[in-house]
């Protein structure tokens with residue numbers, strides 16, 4: 001190691017933001033309720049998303065009760081079962097995960113990580129939250145309207161979605177579509193902020209290649225969401241018109257309850273194309289922020305620079321682009337032109353390549369790292385395992401000949417819960433353990449956290465792994481009860497009961513987590529500004545929790561990438577991004 | 593879905609070009625030091641609001657292109673009967689062109705620091721946009737009177753739907769235009785208002801472009817054009 005002198009570091013003036021540009025709250029209301037501060041909006045988003053997410057969790061218990069012990073619970077009938085499924089799926093995918101990753105983590109982390117004072121359009125950002133809240137309220141109101149929520153399945157396929165045989169045909173479906181439209185409008189307002197903030201408000205020295213992968217993941221996911229959600233918007237508007245005015249965009253001529261309906265000529269397939277043009281990218285809208293966050297958790301808690309940073313960035317971008325041309329792998333059994341299937345099977349397999357690269361890089365980052373098995377790291381490891389599992393079954397389902405018999409069985413349910421249910425939730429939980437100290441200034445309790453991890457991780461496996469087997473047996477999804485069939489052995493019923501018991505246990509164990517969150521807020525050990533000794537900017541704020549405007553008088557200046565961990569020759573095992581190079585600098589290549 | 597794929601391909605080219613300026617091949621772990629040492633990777637010098645509008649226009653385009661995709665798929669089914677486009681639409685188109693021209697005028701005036709010119713341009717642009725919207729409503733009424741109801745044929749449904757979505761976007765623009773005009777009226781410094789006026793003008797040109805595309809679609813010209821291209825290709 002040769003020390004070479006390094007010049008020209010001190011004299012860099014930080015970019016100053018004139019004070020007038022920053023909005024200042026004037027009262028309690030504008031500080032905590034109608035706040036334009038991205039950090040407050042982030043917490044509002046997170047709390048709202050978690051609240052509605054808990055509803056979806058309770059719905060899953062009701063479904064599991066019915067599946068595990070059919071005929072025991074008289075308060076669940078077949079219609080309700082369908083309604084539970086629909087609301088559970090829709091809430092989990094859109095109102096919980098999308099809102100939490102982008103509205104919650106995006107709002108909190110983007111300005112801090114890029115070294116900005118706030119989002120670039122704070123007022124629009126505030127509106128975004130309130131429109132989202134309205135969307136959630138409209139959605140929740142469907143539980144109380146006559147006829148209840150829609151039971152069309154989260155895919156809302158016409159024609160059945162708006163026909164009288166489907167529960168929630170009066171109000172449920174109308175409000176569902178209205179709520180989705182509101183959600184998309186609200187999201188677009190937020191999304192503009194996230195994108196433009198990353199583009200325009202990075203602090204001096206924060207080049208794109210110095211961004212933490214969390215920002216790359218959220219940024220790319222936002223771009224994708226901005227382009228994919230319009231497809232859901234178009235589908236929702238047209239379906240709403242079919243339902244309200246009686247147009248026939250999607251509705252073919254059919255006999256409804258014995259009489260010829262007013263519809264004719266429409267194409268249900270058209271809806272499926274629009275829906276999945278949104279629906280597949282949606283998987284990655286949830287996955288890319290998770291990828292980004294996991295990369296940062298692993299690097300920080302293994303005290304090692306991320307392996308193949310450039311490759312990680314390219315893979316994120318490549319996945320983002322490719323995921324727009326695979327949508328029809330959800331439609332192999334839809335009756336579309338059969339040869340399309342082969343095109344989409346190919347693109348689906350291609351997208352596995354950048355995804356696999358990411359997995360390899362995570363593993364290689366861990367390789368010979370100084371791994372600290374703290375709670376965020378445990379969840380990150382849990383994510384990798386679950387995601388690989390779900391990804392492999394995805395390769396199966398991506399092939400037409402394999403998918404056709406497995407389609408609409410529990411195998412599919414197992415697959416997508418692994419890959420976009422459990423895996424992202426693992427990241428969400430890990431991220432909460434990781435950033436809670438920054439948000440509150442206090443640590444979460446470690447013992448409770450470890451307990452929470454092991455119950456959740458092992459429990460999730462016990463719940464969803466056996467479902468693959470049920471699916472291979474041919475147990476269909478979205479079935480209220482199985483009845484007596486020859487191809488389903490009685491052991492399958494016992495297995496179902498087992499899954500339900502575990503699901504309830506895991507569900508209730510989340511109370512430990514909620515308790516931990518509440519208790520630590522007041523009694524947790526004080527964390528200081530940078531408890532994990534991490535490099536990224538959000539840990540270098542002058543105050544913890546960060547004050548209004550994030551930084552003191554001057555914005556930080558960035559001198560290095562986000563992963564300077566265990567740099568040989570450095571005094572500590574991490575070098576913050578805003579630490580200027582020392583007067584002498586170690587030889588290039590030492591950190592690579 | 594070919595329209596939206598084509599659109600995304602164009603966006604991908606733009607994004608790819610931009611990314612190619614960002615030194616994505618840099619090895620950040622070797623590049624310690626202030627940013628100035630390593631060229632590229634800075635924010636564009638545009639104001640954030642302009643970039644924001646650009647991103648929004650991309651999203652709005654995606655929305656319209658998706659509607660167009662749906663239109664072109666639905667149109668090939670058996671029950672489609674194209675509807676005669678009301679003559680009034682040509683007049684409306686003329687008014688919308690005027691509106692766009694007026695806002696451009698306003699923008700040019702703002703660059704010359706000509707307060708009066710800006711005001712005139714904004715008012716003329718706003719007024720003609722309102723006339724355009726009224727004209728669209730009138731066209732709806734004419735169609736309705738002639739028996740072309742929303743539900744009687746998918747072509748009709750799409751006609752009402754597309755004009756409505758376009759009209760709503762324009763109405764949203766009118767809100768922004770109204771706010772800009774009020775500020776001007778209250779005597780805001782023109783230097784502070786230049787950007788707002790420019791953004792309004794850009795949005796108006798965009799709405800005009802969208803309208804022309806939709807008009808081509810509704811009159812069936814696009815269809816002929818696509819057919820000619822197909823024949824040339826095959």
Ligand code: HEM
Pocket residue numbers: 057060061063064067085086088089090092093097152153154155413417420421422425463476477478479503507
């Ligand atoms: C707490 C753990 C969870 C349990 C026990 C659970 C359970 C279930 C069950 C029993 C079904 C219905 C299967 C059927 O009969 O077809 C279902 C459907 C579904 N779940 Fe979950 N789930 C959980 C978490 C999640 C999460 C985190 C997501 C987020 C992506 C999610 C997304 C979905 C979706 C999209 C459906 C399909 C709905 C439909 O068929 O329309 N679930 N879940």
Ligand SMILES: [Cu+2]
Pocket residue numbers: 279280283326327329330
């Ligand atoms: Cu997919």
